[in-house]
Amino acid sequence: MIEPLERLIEVLARLPGLGRRSAERIALRLARDRNRALTDELIAALTELRTRVAQCRLCGGITTAEANPCAICTDPRRDPGILCVVEDPADIAAIEASGAFTGRYHALLGRLSAVRGEGRHHLRADELFRRVESEHIEEVVLALDTDAESEATARWLAEHLAALRVKTSRIACGLPVGSGIAYSDPQTLEQAIRRRVPL
Amino acid sequence: MIEPLERLIEVLARLPGLGRRSAERIALRLARDRNRALTDELIAALTELRTRVAQCRLCGGITTAEANPCAICTDPRRDPGILCVVEDPADIAAIEASGAFTGRYHALLGRLSAVRGEGRHHLRADELFRRVESEHIEEVVLALDTDAESEATARWLAEHLAALRVKTSRIACGLPVGSGIAYSDPQTLEQAIRRRVPL
Incomplete structure (x- = not known):
């Protein structure tokens, strides 16, 4: 492969x-385009x-x-007393698409990771604690991923938030809507059973 | 989604x-990157x-x-008497990866399509016929895809090449019907080139 193309492939x-x-x-695909229209649009975007x-x-x-x-953040129709904490801006987009949350958000842009040596200053945690106090937040909903690092981050955040005397909740873990028991992984099923809700 | 991001998504x-x-x-992913390093590398590439x-x-x-x-084209070690005809430059890369072809190439950059109303001037066919004569080509190997439009293109090319009295073959076995050259594994392509059949 010629060098300028090789470089683009490496970045892509x-x-x-x-x-x-x-x-x-x-x-x-971009290289075969003789007038470079798509490449130009991509560079512009x-x-x-x-x-x-x-x-x-x-x-x-x-x-x-x-x-x-x-x-x-500036929408007056959003509930100002409830903050949803996510790891990434992409998570905000996904939760907005669900239409189930009417408060505001706080993106951590990171998580605790012993492996990568990333502690509290690698995530926007102090900013969160400051917001909870200055904006008189009543409830913090943790909407983090469900792997080990995110679980550890959630537990650490919950401890610190408890010290601020703010109600802290966690989005439910369980079977995805529309999926079947037989095709679920054991960890998901374990969580779904452990967190079963009374009817 | 905010507008500049929406536009990038649409192009991507x-x-x-x-x-x-x-x-x-x-x-x-590009938007959350605060220093925009990856975006810059992508724009540069x-x-x-x-x-x-x-x-x-x-x-x-x-x-x-x-x-x-x-x-x-300028490699003196390549056999100058044999041309492999492909639709797309991506196909050249795939055949080179198989290591089974030692001649040179001719990319059509298109194919006959009754549906899109694309005839012989939408592909580099006249350039091919001129090359066959001026470069004294002894054999043309057709390495086109296996869907209906490519089949029609191959048949049409074979007819015209017969009139130029050049030996014409076609890569054959190993290509699953309906699949594309560029996405075939090197072993399959090697077999297909080695077992090419005269037309």
Whole structure:
């Protein structure tokens, strides 16, 4: 493969969900385009991301430089007393799509990791504790992932939030809607049974 | 989703192999990066593709502006008497990976399509016929995909090549019907080239 194409493949392969083969396929598609229309559109969109997209100074979510704090943080219809804590801005988008949450968010942009040596200063935890006090938050909902590092992060956050005397909850863990018992992994089933709710 | 991000997602989703969800995931990954390092690398690699990558004026494959004709076309170790005809530069890369072909290539960059109304001038067919005569080609190996449009293109090319009295063969066994050259594994392609049959 020629060098400029090789370099593009190497960068593309670092994007989430793309491996070497899918990166090659995309690079070759862009390279065979004689008028470079798609490449130009991609460069323009990335440049716009670079110049216009910002991190919300309140929640850590994604917003534009012109709208900071973001549209959710400044929406008067959102419940100001409840904060949903997520790891990543992508999680905010997913929860918004569910329509089930009417409060505001706080993105940690990281998590505790003994393996990578990442402690409390690798996540926006102090910002969270400050917000809980200054914004008189009544409830914090932890919506973290369910692997070991996220579990440890959630437990650590819950301890600190308890000291601030704020109600802390955790989104439920269990069977995905529409899935079958027989096809669920043992860990999910264990959680689903352990966290069963009275009817 | 904020507008600059929405625009990037829309462009990304037009790349091969990416749907709306995978495009969202990539855009959010780029947006959450505070120093924009990955976005910058991507813009730089795409800009280099835009400025340095060219179409080989002989085979239609991918090369740089400085190396035109391409490294394969000008390689004195390649058999000058045999041409492998492919649809797309991606197919050249896949066949090269198989190591089974020692001649040179000719990329059609299109195919006959009654549905899209694309005839002989939508593919580099006249360039192929001219090359067969001027370069004294002894054998043309057709390595096209195996769907209906590619089959029709192969039959049409075989007819015209017969009139030029050049031996024409077609890669054969091993290619699952309905699949594409670029996504075949090297072993399958090696067999398909080795067992090519005269037309």
